[in-house]
Amino acid sequence: MYDWKKRLYDHYVSSGQAGININRQTGLNIGNYPYFSKLIKEHLPDKKDIRILDLACGHGALIYCLKQLGYSNLEGIDISPEQVELAHELGLAEIQCRDMQDYLTDKAATYDVIFLMDILEHLSKVELFDVLDQVSKALRINGIAVIHVPNAEGIFGMRILYGDLTHENCFTPRSMRQVLNACGFQNIECFEDKPVIHGPKGLVRYVLWVLLMAPFRLMLAAEIGASKPVFSQNMLVIARKVG
Secondary structure (H helix, E strand, O other): OOOHHHHHHHOOOOOOOOOOOOOOOOOOOHHHOHHHHHHHHHHOOOOOOOEEEEEOOOOOHHHHHHHHOOOOEEEEEEOOHHHHHHHHHOOOOOEEEOOHHHHOOOOOOOEEEEEEEOOHHHOOHHHHHHHHHHHHHHEEEEEEEEEEEEEOOOOOHHHHHOOOOOOOOOEOHHHHHHHHHHOOEEEEEEEEOOOOOOOHHHHHHHHHHHHHHHHHHHHHHHHHOOOOOOOOOEEEEEEEEOO
16 A cells, blocks of 8 residues: 555654754754643653653754753654755754664563653554554653643644644544553643743733633533633643553
8 A cells, every 4th residue: 555644754843843944054942842841841751861862853843942941861853855955954863763663572671761751642453552652662651741732622633633634543631541541651731832931922812821721621511510621722631551
């Protein structure tokens, strides 16, 4: 069968799908990634030498931010040759062009943190369980999986699901807990991707978000009673391997 997905991944940068606008001469700047900085500071252990793997790391912006914040034991892989080539141009030698299932095969109890940012939606359901089982095995006890996925409960979640032809899945907090529990994870938390307060513009976006979401929260509460919905188009999920 013609591998249409491989064709799209091979051209992920040149097709514009990666959404990259980087000056290759000046390189990356942590100030351009307030979401990553907030995520790292709020959800990762303070110990800087923990072993961290970023699956489907793209051109390495998250790896870069981790390095800037003092984390040193880092690995990243991506299946797109264009993404990996760009990462190397930007000085991120930690990143390899590898298939993640092959890469995880011999990595039992190796990592303290594994990032799965914007990758699970690309997998079939069979692949989804296979990858999460491998991630669970690759994590040490009390290790955490940090997951970012399109949110089917979100008001604009479908624009993310259908914004990439390689997307196969969309999730809700309930379905994420369902699959993660089945793959051996516990203490699963789902978070809205609210605008990050980063300067005056970020503050305005955050205030508008809080105000404009209020009627939707009230409407859902009126229909089903007490609820803590996640209305952002993407959601962040933190899951821990307990035993």
